[in-house]
Amino acid sequence: MDTFIVIVTKYLFILLMLFYTWESFSALIHTKRYQAAGIFQRQNAIIFVTYILGIVTIFMNQKDTTDVNVIILGGLQMCFLIVVLGIFPIIYPNINKGILSNMCMLLTIGFIILARLSFEKSVKQFIIVAVVTMLSLIVPYLMSRFNMWKSLTWIYCFVGLGLLVAVLVVGTLSRGAKLYIKISGFTFQPSEFVKIIFVFFIAGMLSKSAEFGHLVLSAVLAGLYVIVLVISTDLGSALIFFMMYLFMVYVGTKKVRYLFIGMAGISTASVIAYKLFSHVQVRVLVWKNPFAADIINNSGYQVSQSLFALGSGGLMGTGLYQGYPNKIPIVDNDFVFSAIGEEFGAIFGILLILVCLSCFISFLNTAMEQNSMFNRLVCVGLGVGYAIQIILTVGGAINMIPSTGVTLPLISSGGSSILSTLIVFAIIQGLAIVGTANMNSVRRKVPTEGTGNVTTRTTSNVKGLRKTQEIQVGTKRKTKIK
Numbered sequence: 001m002d003t004f005i006v007i008v009t010k011y012l013f014i015l016l017m018l019f020y021t022w023e024s025f026s027a028l029i030h031t032k033r034y035q036a037a038g039i040f041q042r043q044n045a046i047i048f049v050t051y052i053l054g055i056v057t058i059f060m061n062q063k064d065t066t067d068v069n070v071i072i073l074g075g076l077q078m079c080f081l082i083v084v085l086g087i088f089p090i091i092y093p094n095i096n097k098g099i100l101s102n103m104c105m106l107l108t109i110g111f112i113i114l115a116r117l118s119f120e121k122s123v124k125q126f127i128i129v130a131v132v133t134m135l136s137l138i139v140p141y142l143m144s145r146f147n148m149w150k151s152l153t154w155i156y157c158f159v160g161l162g163l164l165v166a167v168l169v170v171g172t173l174s175r176g177a178k179l180y181i182k183i184s185g186f187t188f189q190p191s192e193f194v195k196i197i198f199v200f201f202i203a204g205m206l207s208k209s210a211e212f213g214h215l216v217l218s219a220v221l222a223g224l225y226v227i228v229l230v231i232s233t234d235l236g237s238a239l240i241f242f243m244m245y246l247f248m249v250y251v252g253t254k255k256v257r258y259l260f261i262g263m264a265g266i267s268t269a270s271v272i273a274y275k276l277f278s279h280v281q282v283r284v285l286v287w288k289n290p291f292a293a294d295i296i297n298n299s300g301y302q303v304s305q306s307l308f309a310l311g312s313g314g315l316m317g318t319g320l321y322q323g324y325p326n327k328i329p330i331v332d333n334d335f336v337f338s339a340i341g342e343e344f345g346a347i348f349g350i351l352l353i354l355v356c357l358s359c360f361i362s363f364l365n366t367a368m369e370q371n372s373m374f375n376r377l378v379c380v381g382l383g384v385g386y387a388i389q390i391i392l393t394v395g396g397a398i399n400m401i402p403s404t405g406v407t408l409p410l411i412s413s414g415g416s417s418i419l420s421t422l423i424v425f426a427i428i429q430g431l432a433i434v435g436t437a438n439m440n441s442v443r444r445k446v447p448t449e450g451t452g453n454v455t456t457r458t459t460s461n462v463k464g465l466r467k468t469q470e471i472q473v474g475t476k477r478k479t480k481i482k
Helices: 002-029 033-061 067-091 097-117 119-135 138-145 153-170 190-208 212-231 235-253 257-276 278-288 301-313 336-344 346-368 373-397 415-443
Strands: 172-174 177-183 186-188 445-447 454-462 465-472 478-481
Touching (some): 002 033, 002 097, 002 336, 002 346, 097 336, 119 415, 153 190, 212 235, 336 373
Antiparallel strands (some): 172 177, 445 454
16 A cells, blocks of 8 residues: 555656646746736645645655654644745735745755655754744845945955855865864854855945956955865865856856856866865766776765666656665765655656756846846846756766765755755845835836836726826826826
């Protein structure tokens, strides 16, 4: 009976994810609220059904905890999803509901796969998610109500550099890189938060001036960030920082040549890193042939097991609890996509990537709604950082690129990663509120035909009667039609 349910649910997971992905891209097309309202309702329903199927399957197959614990965790996580999807839009009516739904869908997938891999870690992850999400309620308000953020440029600069230098000096070595600082038994990865600070810093620099001299200064300071990360051998984060800076410069200057210069620079830096760091050479060798006789059971074990898992999952997956994802070292962190690919299937994995892509597109749409160059650059920087992180994680899991030790946002286990990602989504929601206000103000101003004047139109419905007012600014004529 349990096997039958697992087989049925694995097909249902794919169908639900297919419908959800379709609705995600439909929401990007329908910009009018009354058209998108039904889409978000259907998305929310799919999220709840997906979670219920997942937690029921976990309840029937789990072995590392009791049934009561699964019921308690399932109830709390369901309440969390109801609160976020039901309460947040009431508190902030102008938030981007598409981004909110995508965030909850990715969190739901993370809840399910982490509970399957390690129930203890899934509980810790949920506590962090619940607390941070509630605290991040204030972030959209702060971003939409205050304009002081672009005036703190140099504070961002020195605070960010200070945190990275602290990791370099007192950080803990992990898999060849200094990533964490331990404080009273808790591990803290500052680079996850410095990414946000770095984006605000570069946005402040470029929004003030895009002249060549100012651009050189920003490049030197951004280079300091990257150099400190390289010395710490945190090359995955260094690449993310570089790509964020590169695309922010392109948006700030609108000059394509900077993209080509940046790509040439990253290619050169990659060769230098390969020559300087032994662990980079090992990862490149693993990437070239993880199944070599002298590699597969040593440095290539993690990647080879990841590929075996993806291969055994095939298109449709083995079904939840029917695979062996725990054979992959640190599967809940860097290689969680491999676990998803094995038990949910390649089709589900591709749809997951498309949902992440719709998030990235929504970030860019939010950027285009901004009147402030600072806000626009923040959206672009955070969006590019999110996209590059997904590319590095998925690319490392399928051996498209060498492994970089980067987590999958909102899904992988990791306190610092999930915390910083939720803050990023909250910042984007704050800027979405600003963008909606900008769009509404633009819609109220329509040029009058034949003149250079502006016509302001307001429409309201009172007891079923339509009332329209037209006021021609700059002329003596005023017309009122009731």
